[in-house]
Amino acid sequence: MNRNPFNSVILLYEKGISKNMANSSFRFAKDLLLQFHVLMPLIMLLGVGLVFFPFGFSQVGLIEEWGELGVFTEHGPISFITKHSPFAAFRMRPLNMLPASLGYQLDPDSFFYWHTILFLSIWLKGIGLAFILWWLYPQRWIAILGGLLLMVYPADTMQLVFRSIHINSAVASTLCAVALLLWASQVKELWARAILACCASVLFLCACLIYEAAILLAPIPLLLWWAKYGIRDGWRTLKIQRIVVLFWFITILIELGYLLWISGDPDLYQSSFSNPSGNILNTIFQYAPMLLTVGFYRTFLHSWYDAGRMLLTLGDWVIFLPIVVLPILVLVLCLKAKDYEPGNKTLRLDSGLLTRWLVVSILITALGYSPYLVALSHILITQRTYLFAGVGGALVCTALIAILRTRFRWFGAGVGGGLLLLGFAAQWTQFAHYKVISDQQKAILSGILEAAPRLDSQQNLLIIDHTGSLGSTWMLRGEILSSALTYLYGKKTEVVICLEPGLVRSSFATDSVGRTGRCEEGQDAWQIGQGAPGSFSLPKTHLVTLIIEQDGQVHPHTINTDIPPATSSEQARWSKVLGCWPAKACRGESQRGPLPDHFEFDFGQWWSMEKPTPGVGWRDSQWMAPAWQPRSFAWINQPKSTLLFQLAPRPVPYLLHLGLAHIISEAAKERLKVYLNGHPIHHEWLDAMHAQAKINPSWLKEGVNELLFLTDVDPAQGVSLSVEYVKVEPQKID
Numbered sequence: 001m002n003r004n005p006f007n008s009v010i011l012l013y014e015k016g017i018s019k020n021m022a023n024s025s026f027r028f029a030k031d032l033l034l035q036f037h038v039l040m041p042l043i044m045l046l047g048v049g050l051v052f053f054p055f056g057f058s059q060v061g062l063i064e065e066w067g068e069l070g071v072f073t074e075h076g077p078i079s080f081i082t083k084h085s086p087f088a089a090f091r092m093r094p095l096n097m098l099p100a101s102l103g104y105q106l107d108p109d110s111f112f113y114w115h116t117i118l119f120l121s122i123w124l125k126g127i128g129l130a131f132i133l134w135w136l137y138p139q140r141w142i143a144i145l146g147g148l149l150l151m152v153y154p155a156d157t158m159q160l161v162f163r164s165i166h167i168n169s170a171v172a173s174t175l176c177a178v179a180l181l182l183w184a185s186q187v188k189e190l191w192a193r194a195i196l197a198c199c200a201s202v203l204f205l206c207a208c209l210i211y212e213a214a215i216l217l218a219p220i221p222l223l224l225w226w227a228k229y230g231i232r233d234g235w236r237t238l239k240i241q242r243i244v245v246l247f248w249f250i251t252i253l254i255e256l257g258y259l260l261w262i263s264g265d266p267d268l269y270q271s272s273f274s275n276p277s278g279n280i281l282n283t284i285f286q287y288a289p290m291l292l293t294v295g296f297y298r299t300f301l302h303s304w305y306d307a308g309r310m311l312l313t314l315g316d317w318v319i320f321l322p323i324v325v326l327p328i329l330v331l332v333l334c335l336k337a338k339d340y341e342p343g344n345k346t347l348r349l350d351s352g353l354l355t356r357w358l359v360v361s362i363l364i365t366a367l368g369y370s371p372y373l374v375a376l377s378h379i380l381i382t383q384r385t386y387l388f389a390g391v392g393g394a395l396v397c398t399a400l401i402a403i404l405r406t407r408f409r410w411f412g413a414g415v416g417g418g419l420l421l422l423g424f425a426a427q428w429t430q431f432a433h434y435k436v437i438s439d440q441q442k443a444i445l446s447g448i449l450e451a452a453p454r455l456d457s458q459q460n461l462l463i464i465d466h467t468g469s470l471g472s473t474w475m476l477r478g479e480i481l482s483s484a485l486t487y488l489y490g491k492k493t494e495v496v497i498c499l500e501p502g503l504v505r506s507s508f509a510t511d512s513v514g515r516t517g518r519c520e521e522g523q524d525a526w527q528i529g530q531g532a533p534g535s536f537s538l539p540k541t542h543l544v545t546l547i548i549e550q551d552g553q554v555h556p557h558t559i560n561t562d563i564p565p566a567t568s569s570e571q572a573r574w575s576k577v578l579g580c581w582p583a584k585a586c587r588g589e590s591q592r593g594p595l596p597d598h599f600e601f602d603f604g605q606w607w608s609m610e611k612p613t614p615g616v617g618w619r620d621s622q623w624m625a626p627a628w629q630p631r632s633f634a635w636i637n638q639p640k641s642t643l644l645f646q647l648a649p650r651p652v653p654y655l656l657h658l659g660l661a662h663i664i665s666e667a668a669k670e671r672l673k674v675y676l677n678g679h680p681i682h683h684e685w686l687d688a689m690h691a692q693a694k695i696n697p698s699w700l701k702e703g704v705n706e707l708l709f710l711t712d713v714d715p716a717q718g719v720s721l722s723v724e725y726v727k728v729e730p731q732k733i734d
Contacts, residue, residue: 127175157430159427184200185244290373331416440469461543465616468644470499472620597730615643636713673711677699
């Protein structure tokens with residue numbers, strides 16, 4: 001008996017049967033592939049794959065992620081937060097740690113599954129919105145476009161970082177829940193409708209327990225119902241969907257009951273965002289106008305303007321641009337083609353549906369952004385604050401493209417493709433920004449691990465950082481580095497960081513004006529945090545001291561005893577976690593390309609994507625918004641502050657340009673002194689906020705250069721000047 005299937009096909013073909021079967025199979029496969037429920041997830045998978053393609057799964061943790069990993073190392077993964085577990089302050093969102101815990105459980109020695117969960121959550125966001133749009137307005141290419149737009153929507157600047165993994169998971173769960181609920185209403189069998197409604201309710205409850213702000217999106221199904229049917233027809237059809245409404249209503253009551261039960265605890269994380277009187281509603285009303293001037297402005301206008309500027313910068317990702325242009329062109333052609341509803345009738349977009357669609361989209365944007373009106377600090381950033389609002393933004397854009405496509409098919413299709421191109425440029429710019437920070441952290445961590453591969457239970461770690469960069473929240477400030485090393489060493493590790501010049505302590509423990517105190521070396525011990533509350537003594541016995549030089553290299557202090565080398569298994573684990581080893585290779589990743597002949601630092605080019613300050617004596621970057629190009633700045637908070645920069649100088653005169661954003665006093669500005677590599681620079685003020693100085697080219701050197709600012713810090717406020725930008729560039733000769 002011939003068991004070879006290929007021989008069987010040949011025999012059938014010879015009998016004249018295979019041709020018909022092949023044609024039939026091809027038609028069946030084509031029809032199946034063109035079915036929306038098959039085609040759409042595949043296109044969404046391609047879309048999110050293109051977002052990740054230029055950078056892969058290369059990032060490590062940046063801020064809170066290290067803290068989570070440190071706790072997981074000591075206590076194990078935490079999937080549900082209780083009053084007696086770590087992160088108890090986050091009990092209002094008890095499943096908050098579930099995505100990170102799952103990634104850690106699947107592989108505790110890498111970030112691979114963290115990336116995978118982030119990837120899947122973005123993919124599910126697109127799928128959820130696409131199915132919602134297909135229910136609302138059954139044109140497959142419009143629905144697919146809407147899902148893709150949500151995945152690359154440029155309003156939020158932290159979609160692709162692990163800090164947002166729980167919010168992305170909550171958004172994905174919410175949208176999939178709404179899609180299931182709406183489609184449950186289309187099912188005739190009561191038992192099937194009940195099962196779908198139950199699944200939708202469970203998903204939405206999970207979303208709320210991961211991130212409590214999701215509860216504000218509970219009205220979305222009702223709003224979409226009104227958008228599709230209007231009031232009269234909507235009420236008539238809604239009355240026969242009692243089982244669907246009941247399940248959803250029960251879920252809302254469960255979540256509201258839980259929030260009411262837990263909200264009386266004053267130790268909750270959310271309590272810190274209320275105003276001094278504790279009345280969050282008063283705070284929301286106070287900042288309510290910013291829903292329009294900041295929230296809507298960023299969601300509907302500024303984010304696309306920023307995306308356009310990002311596209312024009314043509315960053316390092318530009319070589320991947322052709323890869324995404326081709327599928328976008330294919331989608332444009334599909335959008336250009338006519339679409340039909342069942343029965344082969346052309347589907348028309350009536351004005352009533354369009355109007356309601358736009359109104360509902362704006363309301364969803366307001367619901368998604370409103371939780372962040374409780375704190376001005378959240379309003380002035382775009383990190384994680386637009387992940388919910390982006391749903392409404394994508395719905396608005398899709399509605400406008402739908403009406404354009406109805407009347408001007410080529411133009412509407414072209415606008416849709418153009419928005420996708422802008423979205424990809426924004427996501428790649430965001431990815432590149434955070435990858436640079438990730439690579440810088442890898443260089444620091446690998447250097448520390450290589451210099452001190454083994455610490456026994458009695459040893460403490462003291463780091464003298466001559467780069468000053470470890471004073472930045474984005475660059476392993478204080479307790480963040482302790483958590484990162486706890487994870488990497490596999491045991492509790494306490495680290496003290498002292499920043500040069502001035503031996504300023506790096507920590508989140510500050511006094512009322514943000515001072516952390518200083519490190520003072522004694523004969524037998526270091527005094528840590530002098531001049532600030534919570535100072536303590538660190539005995540030199542069993543103290544391992546590491547020095548980070550200005551060029552980033554890490555080495556042990558000469559007084560350290562011999563430290564045992566790392567085992568091959570330890571090095572293999574660190575290489576797996578960081579994606580590079582040894583330290584020299586990691587430094588190479590963070591310092592790619594030739595050195596520039598100029599230096600320009602503006603604390604952040606894109607709104608809320610601030611850069612870690614490469615020096616000591618600065619507060620974290622802040623933003624002045626709204627504006628077409630929001631300005632970033634950072635306050636000087638030490639009498640000696642520095643900026644370090646790599647340079648390959650040219651043998652020509654140079655100029656220093658200094659721009660200020662604020663001053664604490666005129667006296668502080670006038671007494672400002674600036675030094676370049678130890679040489680005093682005599683600057684002159686061009687106006688109230690801008691200064692310029694000539695630089696002797698012989699003062700510049702190949703490699704690391706240092707700008708030193710001497711200022712008078714106001715003792716009551718802890719700052720002196722806020723700097724908007726610093727430039728060191730060749731003088732232009734007319």
